[in-house]
Amino acid sequence: MSSDTQDLRGAGPVEAKMLRSVCGLFVTGVTVITSGRGEQAAGTTVNSFTSVSLEPPLVLFCLHRASRLRAVVARSAAYAVNLLAAPQESLALAFASRATASLREVPHHASVTGVPVLSDALGFLSCRLVNTVEAGDHTVFVGEVVEVGLPTRGEEPLVAFRGELGPLREAP
Template sequence: MSTLAPESPPLRAAQGVDDAAMREVLSSFCTGVAVITAVEDCRPVGMAVQSFSSVSLDPPLVCFCPAHTSSTWPRIRRAGRFAVSVLGADQQELCRQFAVTGGDKFAGVAWRAGNNGAPLLDGALAWIECDLAGRLPGGDHTVVLGRVTALAAAPDDTGPLVYFRRTYGRLRSSSSRSASIASARSRSEA
């Protein structure tokens, strides 16, 4: 037995979709927020992203998608390795600090060097260290693949920082995990 759903708006053909319509519709997809960091020429660099995802367990791969206009991505690419700090709900200002172009994004930011030397931001929900594994064309962005070399998760006390319809929000976990910090090394280091 089928249930009748309210009528949906007509779908638009992909050809001729304008930028504003694309942004509006895709803003309906709720994402987490992360900061990608690296060290280039002995200086930390970083950028906020919402285009971050797990790709594969075997091999362990993640991806993010910087815009071609990013001035930070070329610096991360030259480093050849990076870290991902998954932001918690209380880190909205930190996200804004890493989302701007130019300036010292690390001013006043507490961090420690990961195993690969990339900055791991204090207070994040999780950290993922990667070696640059590949790049693919993605229109006006680059799809960056990272091979995971180490990772850890902090207690889920605050929930993640989420981005939905151009605004930040929070999501609380229904389970209250105890403090469990998990780390893993890639098979190549075993």
């Protein structure tokens, strides 16, 4: 065992509040993940989204174990990642609350997987669920991208920084 490995063994766990503060310095895009079909359709705001692979086309996002959307994604085996535009901050906040926004109140249409896509999103990826991984207090959902929607408007994305939402070009 190297002395570097030995030194790391003495490192203790990081306090959750401090971890959140430091991670908040990393600018992320804001998405609404939608899943389910019909009356079971639901969505929630997520910024833990990233591309994984181009071949095959894979993306992932994470949900807390207690998230209301977790069971919906598992049952439907599909989800859509809706990339939000800067003017959609109120939509992000509505889907972030515990009493989540109703998809009935938001313009949407079905993707090729049958899950809803927000019609006014900056762009979207519709995915077939291929894997889940339990990681700490979250579940990582990996999906194969089977449909994309490219932005047609020249809007700026909505970003998260230091716990605040805002447009990319202005300090949130």
